[in-house]
Amino acid sequence: MKKWVALFVAVLIIGTIFSGTLAEIKERGKLIIGTEPTFPPFEYVNEKNEIVGFDIDIAQKIADELGVELEIVNLPFDSLIPALMSDKIDLIVAGMTITEERAKVIDFSIPYFNANQAIVVRGNEGFMPATLEDLKGKRVAVQLGTTGDLVVSDIKEIMVTRFQKFTDAFLELQNKRVDAVVLDEAVANAYVKTFPKFVVSAIIDTGEKYGIGVKKGNTELLEFVNTVVSNLFKSPYDLLVEKWFEETK
Known part of the structure; x- marks a missing residue:
């Protein structure tokens, strides 16, 4: 029995080691990313029920460079890291801020966006x-x-109400069950443009940087993502910024 258990554990370990490698992604023919699409203009569902946005365009570029299709998995934000760690997705592309705590359990690409918080x-x-x-x-x-x-x-003096989706947070604000919503600046601007009843009262300088999440130790995929992102900075990135952020100003 112990031998069978040991073999089973070994298989799990091997599966974990090789899951999400470049070779496996190319063999399966698709790159699987996790995101939470209530975060415009980074990721959101458009009128055609498609998940689109700044982050999705970057993910598509990574998939194109790999020569595979892009598959998008819609997950609650707090489920993204567990999904990556358990090999359900290859990458997190979700406007995720690079923090020391997150970097303890996953790897991050080079930063691709600077952000602050806003009070709405x-x-x-x-x-x-x-x-x-x-x-x-x-x-x-x-x-x-x-x-x-x-x-x-x-x-401590703030009474915090937490939701899985930003849309639910704004619904609470609309229904006067909360006094404010705190969220990323670019997303706040997008929501305020859509719902003029809300206003951004302040921008909080938090000096955040967004990165793409990669499973810890998957160095080959991380280096590939960093190369794609670095190349985007040379020209196409500016076009993406103009495409997704000019309208929110």
Whole structure:
């Protein structure tokens, strides 16, 4: 029995080691990425029920360079890292901030986007917080596991309500069950443009950098992703920024 158990464990380990390698991705003919598409303009569902956005274009470029199809898996944001670690996806491409805690369990590509946080409130009530400290004693909605969640959770006097999706956080704000939503600046601008009843009251300089998540130790895939991202910076990247972010200004 012990021998069979040992063999089973060995098979699992081998499967883990080789899962998601460049050779396996090319053999299966598709690159599988995980994302959470309520994060425009990075990833969202358009009127044709397609997942599109800045991040998706980058993922498509990686798939094209590999010569494979792109498969997108829609997951809750806080499920993305577990999915990557358990080989359900090859990459996380989801506007994910590079943090020390996350980097302990997954690897990140070189940064591809600089970001800050924003405070969004209802625009007709006179409450215009300029800092996170101004949210003390207030009810604030965030998306579970995001940087917005982390920064408001550091302030004990803030009453934090967490949701799987940003859309649910904004629904709470619309229904006056929370006083503000804290989320990434580019996404905040996109939502405010779509729903003029909301306004961005302040930008919080958090100095974040987004990276593409790769399973820990998958050096070959990480190096390939870094090469693609580096090459994007040389010209096409500027076109992607113009395509997805000019309209949110």
